[in-house]
Amino acid sequence: MATFSLQEQRVIIRFLHLHGATPIEIHRQLSETCGVMNVKNVRSWVRQFKEGRTSCDNEPKQFHPSTSRSDNMVERVESCFGGLPLSVENIASKVGISVGSVHTILHEDLRMRKVSSRWVPRMLADDHKAVCMEICQAMLTCDEGMNGTFFSSIVTMDETWMPFFNPETKRQSAQWKHTLRATKKNSGKHQC
Numbered sequence: 001m002a003t004f005s006l007q008e009q010r011v012i013i014r015f016l017h018l019h020g021a022t023p024i025e026i027h028r029q030l031s032e033t034c035g036v037m038n039v040k041n042v043r044s045w046v047r048q049f050k051e052g053r054t055s056c057d058n059e060p061k062q063f064h065p066s067t068s069r070s071d072n073m074v075e076r077v078e079s080c081f082g083g084l085p086l087s088v089e090n091i092a093s094k095v096g097i098s099v100g101s102v103h104t105i106l107h108e109d110l111r112m113r114k115v116s117s118r119w120v121p122r123m124l125a126d127d128h129k130a131v132c133m134e135i136c137q138a139m140l141t142c143d144e145g146m147n148g149t150f151f152s153s154i155v156t157m158d159e160t161w162m163p164f165f166n167p168e169t170k171r172q173s174a175q176w177k178h179t180l181r182a183t184k185k186n187s188g189k190h191q192c
Helices: 005-016 023-033 039-050 071-079 087-097 099-109 127-145
Strands: 113-115 174-178
Touching: 005 023, 005 039, 023 039, 071 087, 071 099, 087 099, 099 113
Parallel strands: none
Antiparallel strands: 113 174
């Protein structure tokens, strides 16, 4: 069996097509001589020759410049971060480009990565301090009403009050952070 290049096989397909052979007949003859090209490709080339193609060479691929990773698009993606946690899909729909392009812009152009938040204790806000004060006053009132026996029935260990935010899932709490910037840890304890 002889070895033919793809271009030579296309010339044979064109020649046999011009002589009125069907794609199945052309494939059978090519298989006997070359044994390389499948029926699908033979049909595709016969269709192209019927439509008027005369060249058997590969057509050069058309180059399309990337419009989704332009400086303007990078700025638009970066402007989407207004302190709110956004998913790649949300950013893509806001900006109007594909999810893959947004992902590439975030990782390669903006040098960002998605990090998950941990359980972080928060410092007591003024309203939490007020609640703490109200509870303490209510306990003092109860102690006065029970002639000083109320506090003997309470077991305590530590006076640290720490309200915390526990996210639903780790994935839902993930946020985009720049890899070059230091991460800010918001932890602290505050007593009443």
